[in-house]
Amino acid sequence: MPCINADGNISRSAELILLTCHTAVTCEDLAREVKLPLFRIRSASRELTAAGLLEPVGDRFLTTDKGNQALEGSNKV
Amino acid sequence: MEDNLTVQPRLPRLGEPVPSFEAETTMGTVRLEDFAGSWLILFSHPADFTPVCTTEFIAFAGLQEELRQNGVELMGLSIDSVFSHLAWVKNIEDNFGVKIQFPVIADLDRKVAGLFGMIMPGESKTETSRCVFVIDPKGILRAMIYYPLTTGRNMQEILRLIKALQTSDAYGVATPANWQPGDKVLAPPPRTQEALEERLQAGFECTDWYFCKKNL
Numbered sequence: 405m406p407c408i409n410a411d412g413n414i415s416r417s418a419e420l421i422l423l424t425c426h427t428a429v430t431c432e433d434l435a436r437e438v439k440l441p442l443f444r445i446r447s448a449s450r451e452l453t454a455a456g457l458l459e460p461v462g463d464r465f466l467t468t469d470k471g472n473q474a475l476e477g478s479n480k481v
Numbered sequence: 482m483e484d485n486l487t488v489q490p491r492l493p494r495l496g497e498p499v500p501s502f503e504a505e506t507t508m509g510t511v512r513l514e515d516f517a518g519s520w521l522i523l524f525s526h527p528a529d530f531t532p533v534c535t536t537e538f539i540a541f542a543g544l545q546e547e548l549r550q551n552g553v554e555l556m557g558l559s560i561d562s563v564f565s566h567l568a569w570v571k572n573i574e575d576n577f578g579v580k581i582q583f584p585v586i587a588d589l590d591r592k593v594a595g596l597f598g599m600i601m602p603g604e605s606k607t608e609t610s611r612c613v614f615v616i617d618p619k620g621i622l623r624a625m626i627y628y629p630l631t632t633g634r635n636m637q638e639i640l641r642l643i644k645a646l647q648t649s650d651a652y653g654v655a656t657p658a659n660w661q662p663g664d665k666v667l668a669p670p671p672r673t674q675e676a677l678e679e680r681l682q683a684g685f686e687c688t689d690w691y692f693c694k695k696n697l
Contacts, residue, residue, distance in 0.1 A: 407509065443515040443554060443584075444508060451509060 407451045414457070414474050421448055422457060422471045428464035492598040493622045499614065500596045506556070506584035507566045513620065520553040520643060521616040524634075525599040525609035529561045529569035533633045537611070538570075539579045540636045552618070553643055555583035559609055560594060563587035604630050613639060615646065652697055665694040 407418035414422070420438040431449060435442045449465050452458040457471035467475075493499045503512045513521075524541070526534040541555055548555060559566075570581040588594050588609075599609040611628035623646050628634050645656040654666040670691040671677040677690050685693035 441549075441554060442519065443511065446515040447509050447511050450512075 407448050407457075408455055414478055417444070417448060418452060418457070419475060419478055421445070421452065421465075422467045422475050425458055425465050425467040425471070428461045428466040430464050434465070493596075493614070493625075495622055495625065497622060498620050499616050499622045502593050502596060504558075504586040504588065504593050505563055506586050507563060507570060507581075508584040511556070511584055511586075513616075516554055516556075516616070517620065518618050520551070520618060520647075521614075522548070522553060522555050522639065522643070523558065523597070523614040523616060524555070525558045525594065525597075525612045527605065527608035527610070527630050528559055529565045530572070533631070534559075535569075535573060535577075537633050537636075538573055538581055539577055540633075541583070542579050542581055544636045544640060545583060547640065548643070551643060551647065556586065557583065558586035558588050558593055558599070560588050560591055560607065562589055601627075601629075615639075615643060617646070617650075648697070654695075654697075657694075665696055668693040668695055 407415050407421075409415055417438065417440060421434060424434055424437045429437070431442060431445045434440075434449070435445045438445070440448075449458055452471070453460060453465070455470075457468055457474055458465045459468050460466075499513065501513050503510060526537060528534065538557070541557070545555055561569075566585045566587055570585070574580050586593055591600065594600050594609050597612065597614060599612045600606070601610045604610055608630065610630060611632070611634055613624075613626040613628075613634065614622060615624040617623045624642055626634070626639070626642075641661065644662050645660055648662070648666065649655060652666065654668060657664075657667050660666070665686065668680065668685055671680050680693055681687060681690065685695050687693040
């Protein structure tokens with residue numbers, strides 16, 4: 405699991421994605437913003453959505469309240 | 482008799498969509514569809530912590546930046562656990578100073594290897610051979626290379642192959658033997674008399690009506 409570590413904390417790349425998704429962004433924009441290949445963004449956004457930390461809004465993704473709580477837990481907000 | 486009745490999965494063929502899959506990798510769960518829009522080199526290796534495979538991983542890593550600049554991603558595969566993969570890529574970094582920055586599929590259940598025909602039982606029933614599948618941005622299989630267990634692949638040939646395919650797609654041409662980027666390309670043979678006559682007047686470098694080269 406690249407986004408959520410075995411101890412339940414979110415990974416550094418997941419933090420970057422959740423921070424960037426405070427406004428709804430596409431996978432392509434996310435890839436440019438966090439400087440990760442598109443395939444990794446697609447994989448990570450799927451995982452974060454399944455965990456309830458992101459929500460799809462059309463072809464964009466937005467950080468959920470649970471996602472913001474996860475960021476607070478990692479002291480990134 | 483029983484063998485004849487066993488239904489074998491249909492292996493991918495050139496020019497057809499490759500089978501979809503989802504797999505655990507060193508970079509998380511990845512689906513084939515995640516690479517849509519990019520070229521993908523899906524390659525298998527026999528086993529982690531083996532010398533030829535280590536040289537290949539180092540060579541693939543050395544090629545990755547140039548591949549990425551050409552819109553190509555890499556993904557490896559073997560019948561090893563993700564923990565073995567993680568330990569091996571760390572070992573490569575520690576021993577050779579090379580960071581592996583592409584995902585490696587942990588295909589313990591041989592699901593992906595089976596879909597792509599990566600296991601050659603005549604060589605090994607438990608290891609994948611050195612297969613390379615070049616998949617285009619639309620998920621179409623464009624090229625396959627199979628090497629035996631003993632022989633490391635030539636990365637420059639893989640790079641040349643990708644550039645040749647991309648050139649053919651971009652310009653509607655073919656590439657001759659030993660073609661390298663910048664060399665003349667081959668115009669497709671004319672299929673009508675009209676096209677033949679146009680070809681001869683168009684300033685191509687023609688040895689004969691069917692054999693015309695041109696610069697891009």
